Amino acid sequence: MMKVNVRQNLQPKVLLDSAFPGQGLPMISKDELIDKVGSFPHVGVVWLAAGEIQVSTIADFLACPKDQSWRRLDSAKVDSGYNGYCTGSVTMDVARELGVGFVATAGIGGLDWKGKVCSDIPSLADYPGLLVATAPKDILDLRATIAAWRKFKVPVYGWKTDRADGFLFSLQPETLDGVYKNEKRGLLLCPIKHELRLKDQNILEACRKIGFETPAEQSPHPLVNAYLAEVTDGLASRLQLDALLHNIATALQIEEEMQP
Numbered sequence: 266m267m268k269v270n271v272r273q274n275l276q277p278k279v280l281l282d283s284a285f286p287g288q289g290l291p292m293i294s295k296d297e298l299i300d301k302v303g304s305f306p307h308v309g310v311v312w313l314a315a316g317e318i319q320v321s322t323i324a325d326f327l328a329c330p331k332d333q334s335w336r337r338l339d340s341a342k343v344d345s346g347y348n349g350y351c352t353g354s355v356t357m358d359v360a361r362e363l364g365v366g367f368v369a370t371a372g373i374g375g376l377d378w379k380g381k382v383c384s385d386i387p388s389l390a391d392y393p394g395l396l397v398a399t400a401p402k403d404i405l406d407l408r409a410t411i412a413a414w415r416k417f418k419v420p421v422y423g424w425k426t427d428r429a430d431g432f433l434f435s436l437q438p439e440t441l442d443g444v445y446k447n448e449k450r451g452l453l454l455c456p457i458k459h460e461l462r463l464k465d466q467n468i469l470e471a472c473r474k475i476g477f478e479t480p481a482e483q484s485p486h487p488l489v490n491a492y493l494a495e496v497t498d499g500l501a502s503r504l505q506l507d508a509l510l511h512n513i514a515t516a517l518q519i520e521e522e523m524q525p
Contacts, residue, residue, distance in 0.1 A: 266362055267344065272321035277309035279367040279516045280360045283326055284337055284350040285509065286310065288487040289372075290502045291494035299324045301506070305513050309365075311356045313338055314348045318359055337484050339384040352484075354388035357396065366394040366449065366523075367516040371508040372402040372432050372486075373452075375410030377476060382413060389452060390417035397453045397516040399508040400432035403469060404476035404489060407431070411439050420451035424515065429454050433493070433501055434469045435462050449523065455512055457504060468496055 271277070286298055302308065302323040310326040312319050319329070336342065336349035343355050351359075353370050360368050373396070374383025383405075389396055401410045407429060414421050422445035423429065430438035445453050463469070472489045479485035493501035 266358060267316070267318055269318040269320060269359055269362055271309070271363070272319060273325055275309050275321055276307060277320060277363070277365050278307040278520050279305075279309070279369050279513060280320065280356050280363075280365050281308060281310045281323075281368070281509075281513070282351055282353045282356040282370055283310050283312035284352045284486075285370055285505075286323065286326070287312070287331075287350040288337065289490045290506055291491050292499035292502045293506055295327045298506075299327060301510055302513070305517060307517070308369075308513060311351045311359050312349070313343060313351055313355075318343075318351070318355070320359065320363070337487065340388050341384055352385070353396070353398075354384035357385075357388040357392040357394075360394055361392050367397060367520055368392070368394065369397045369509065369512040369516045371399045371505045371512065373398045373400070375401040375405045375407075376413050377404065378406050378473070379477075379481075380409075381481065386410075386413050386417055386419070389414070389419050393450055395449060395451060395453055395516070395519070397455065397512045397519075399505075399512065400429055400454055400456055402486065402489075403432045403434050403436065404473050404485065407436055408439055411441070414452065420448060422446075422448060422451060422453050424453060424455040426456065430456070431462065433457065433463050433504055434466075435459055447523075453515070455508070455515055457508055461504060463497065463501065463504075468493070471496075
């Protein structure tokens, strides 16, 4: 892995990917992100600039100059020579490198309906810590994604539930490996309450259409999030931000409880 530069004398206990706050939350202001995410101590955001992986505060990341050359970088693209937003796969690789035991995000990658495997899956299999997330994104094949985690021997737990049944929408439920107790490794899914989720199945079908039509070399997720924010008047972004904040708080709570 390229050099990792931890800035601001930060001692992170939880790492966040920068692709989500940088590309995935339309209609959420920078000031609100700094206020809410920045209220948590020891949380670092991971991005790539000046030829180095940067780890710093949400305020430092958002203040970093960005231009049209910035790319969305997963673990397979991080050596491409571009500056950019790092996805969950890079963030887990960096957490492993730094010995940070927790990564938090909201929606995560998996298998799409074409059978394409997101790099989040192998990175999670190699990560000795805990990824605290909400669910696989709704444009993915939930059943196939869970099967892929099992193939890669990733233990998957639910927060106060043993099932996964969608992210922003309610989908057919799939059984996980159990309710989370005190495990230190694997994936912890903290679902959004059903009464808060989006109900319009036409919106879900439109999102999946975007996923199908996006070229294989591009990620559909920024396009999907932009569409969702527009048609829900920002509600989809609000749900995702609230989910991220919950997952950060959960990761910090577990980290504190694990201290001797």
